[in-house]
Every structure is written in structure tokens, then in C-alpha cells.
Amino acid sequence: MLGYILRRLLATIPVLLIVAVLVFLMLRLTPGDPAAVIAGDNATSEQIAMIRSRLGLDQPILTQFLIWSGNLLSGNFGESFFFKKTVAELIVGRLEPTVSLALTTIVIAVLVAVPLGVLAAYKHGTWIDRVVMGFSVLGFSVPVFVIGYALIYVFAITLNWLPIQGYQSISGGFRGFLQRLILPSLTLSVIYIALIARMTRASVLEVLGEDYIRTARAKGQVERKILFRHALKNAAVPIVTVIGIGVALLIGGVVVTESVFSIPGLGRLTVDAVLARDYPTIQAVILLFSVVYIAINLCVDLAYTLFDPRIRY
Structure with a gap:
């Protein structure tokens, strides 16, 4: 197991290097000048040149990359x-x-998607199954920002149950923290629920046709025990996989959701940095997201060995 973990960690090094190079080059090659943004609309070309020199943007791209990577x-x-x-x-x-x-x-x-997927598989072909699958299609089809504005209109404007925007730290009170987190979390979780529920249904439905499930039923075991202990456990590998893949959707959704709900997080910071052509901030945030994504994929790979020990060998 230790050797497996070390191999996976070593494999992340070239991935991070490629990400760093691509992010650095794409920012430099796209139109726009951070010095012009900082100087303002009324700045002269000499003022812009001075700012470029101060920021080191007048140096060759290779020199800029070596300085940045060394730092x-x-x-x-x-x-x-x-x-x-x-x-x-x-x-x-x-x-x-x-x-x-x-x-x-x-x-x-x-917590929502896995039981829904198991229920849809158990009630295969019924109206419950069709409702869950319809929700999955809807979750994939509607953009995150549309869901966010719809929830704001219903729960914040019409019913006046929750605040519209902003964020409160948990140190300022758990109730306010939770109130301002419910709507953005629900907004972001819709596509995630759709993805996980659909995969859970497909995986559990396949497992329910296996011989050991029929044997467990023949022994008179409780149906709930069969579903969650036998079927769900043996269908867990693809479900864990799709949860890990969903992290990519989650990272992209955070940027949109934080902008809609005015949450001062990394997503909002990314948007502000892109608009300002703030190279150091953009590069650092994207690298951080890449490290998190790689780390979660590593955790997913390790989780495989818990559900299927054959993967260790």
C-alpha cells in the first residue's frame, strides 16, 4: 500500500508541472496588459512602461517563468x-x-443522491424511478447560475426565509453561518446530486441482478440490509469514481456560485483576478485547485482498495 501511495504521489509531479507551464503561458499569450489595468485609462505609455518594468513584465517569458517557478x-x-x-x-x-x-x-x-439512486434502482421501472431520472436530466440541463437565481427568487425574495447574498464566518454564529450557506450549497449540489444519483442507480441496478443478491433474499434477509450492505457496497467503486470526477464540476461551480451569492471565497477571487489581469493570483489559485483535484483523485484511488481489495495487487 505504501508503495502504491508513493507511486501515485510521484505521478502528480509532472501533472503539476504541465499545469504550471500551461497556466503561465496562457495568461501571457492572451490579450490584455496588467500594467494598463493598474495605470488606468488616462495613463501615458511611459507610465505603463514603468509599471511593466516594476512588475517584471518587460522581461522575456522564459525569464519570468524561471523567476516565478523559483519563488x-x-x-x-x-x-x-x-x-x-x-x-x-x-x-x-x-x-x-x-x-x-x-x-x-x-x-x-x-446524503441525498446515494439513497435516491438506491431507491430508483430498487423501484426500477416505476414512477419513482422515472421521477429520479427526470430530476437527473434536469440537474444536468439547467446552468448553475439559473438555479441560483431561481432559489434566490423563491426562498429569499418571495418567502423571505433566507438572506440573499453574503457570507458569515462560523465564528460569528452558527445560525447566521448556516443561513447564508444553505442557498449556495443547494444551488451547487443540484448538478452533483444528479450525477451521483444517476451513477448510483446504474451501479446498484447492475448488482441487484447478481446471484449473491438472490441468495441473500432466499435466506430471508431484510430488503434494506440487502440494498445497503450487499448491493451498495459492491456497487461502491463506480459511485466513488463519479464523486471524485464531480470535484471538477464542483470547482467550476464554486466560481459561478460565489459570484451569484457574493461570497468572498476563492471563486470570487479568481473572477476578480481575471478581470484585473492579476497574473500571480490567477496562477496561484489555479495551481491550488489543481493540487486539491489531484489529492482528491488520490483519495478516491485509495478508497478503491477498501471496497475492492483486489485493486491493491
């Missing part, structure tokens, strides 16, 4: 062009809202 290896993410703070400070300050939103979304999605 990165030493733990220095650089200083934001736009926010006038170190990138590390910006990320730490925006980390709590994004982590809270992501964890709440994952918990809601798994």
Missing part, C-alpha cells in the same frame, strides 16, 4: 498586482468560505 518552490506565491497584498494572504483570507461551501455541498449531495 514557487521556495513557498513564495508572489504579490498581487491588483490587491497589493501577498497572494498567500489573499488565499488564506478567502479559503474559509470556499471550503465551507464545498464541504456542505458534498455532504448534501452524497
Whole structure:
């Protein structure tokens, strides 16, 4: 197991290197000049040139990359062009809202989607199955921002149950923290629920036709025990896979959801940094998202060995 983990960790190094190179080049090759954004509309060409020199943007791209990667290896993410703070400070300050939103979304999605998928498989061909599958199609079809605005209109404007926008730290009170997290978490979890429920239904439905399920029923075991202990456990590998794949959707959805609900997290920071052409901030946030995605995929691979020990060998 230790050797397996080490091999997986070593495999992440070239992936991160490729991501770093691609992000760096794409930012430099796309139109737009951070110096012009910082200088303002009325700046002269000399002022813009001075800002470019101060930021090091007048140097060759290879030199810029070597300086940036050297600082990165030493733990220095650089200083934001736009926010006038170190990138590390910006990320730490925006980390709590994004982590809270992501964890709440994952918990809601798994707790809702897995039972729905099992129920749809058990009631295969009935109206319950059709409703669950219809919801899955709808969840994939409707954009995240449309769901967000619809929930705001119903629960915040019409019913006045929840606040529309903003974020409150858990240190400021759990009730306010939860109230401001419910709508964005529900918004982001819809597509996640659709994805996991659909895969759970397909996997459990396939397992329910196996001989050991018929044997368990012949022994008189309770149906709920058969579904969750035998069928769900043996169908867990593809379900865990789709949960890991959904993290990519979650990262993209966080950017949109935080913008809709004005949550000061990493997603909103990414949008602001892109609009300001803030190279150091964009590069650091994308690399952070890449590391998180790779780490979750590693955890998913390790989870395979718990459900199917044959994968270890």
C-alpha cells in the first residue's frame, strides 16, 4: 500500500508541472496588459512602461517563468498586482468560505443522491424511478447560475426565509453561518446530486441482478440490509469514481456560485483576478485547485482498495 501511495504521489509531479507551464503561458499569450489595468485609462505609455518594468513584465517569458517557478518552490506565491497584498494572504483570507461551501455541498449531495439512486434502482421501472431520472436530466440541463437565481427568487425574495447574498464566518454564529450557506450549497449540489444519483442507480441496478443478491433474499434477509450492505457496497467503486470526477464540476461551480451569492471565497477571487489581469493570483489559485483535484483523485484511488481489495495487487 505504501508503495502504491508513493507511486501515485510521484505521478502528480509532472501533472503539476504541465499545469504550471500551461497556466503561465496562457495568461501571457492572451490579450490584455496588467500594467494598463493598474495605470488606468488616462495613463501615458511611459507610465505603463514603468509599471511593466516594476512588475517584471518587460522581461522575456522564459525569464519570468524561471523567476516565478523559483519563488514557487521556495513557498513564495508572489504579490498581487491588483490587491497589493501577498497572494498567500489573499488565499488564506478567502479559503474559509470556499471550503465551507464545498464541504456542505458534498455532504448534501452524497446524503441525498446515494439513497435516491438506491431507491430508483430498487423501484426500477416505476414512477419513482422515472421521477429520479427526470430530476437527473434536469440537474444536468439547467446552468448553475439559473438555479441560483431561481432559489434566490423563491426562498429569499418571495418567502423571505433566507438572506440573499453574503457570507458569515462560523465564528460569528452558527445560525447566521448556516443561513447564508444553505442557498449556495443547494444551488451547487443540484448538478452533483444528479450525477451521483444517476451513477448510483446504474451501479446498484447492475448488482441487484447478481446471484449473491438472490441468495441473500432466499435466506430471508431484510430488503434494506440487502440494498445497503450487499448491493451498495459492491456497487461502491463506480459511485466513488463519479464523486471524485464531480470535484471538477464542483470547482467550476464554486466560481459561478460565489459570484451569484457574493461570497468572498476563492471563486470570487479568481473572477476578480481575471478581470484585473492579476497574473500571480490567477496562477496561484489555479495551481491550488489543481493540487486539491489531484489529492482528491488520490483519495478516491485509495478508497478503491477498501471496497475492492483486489485493486491493491
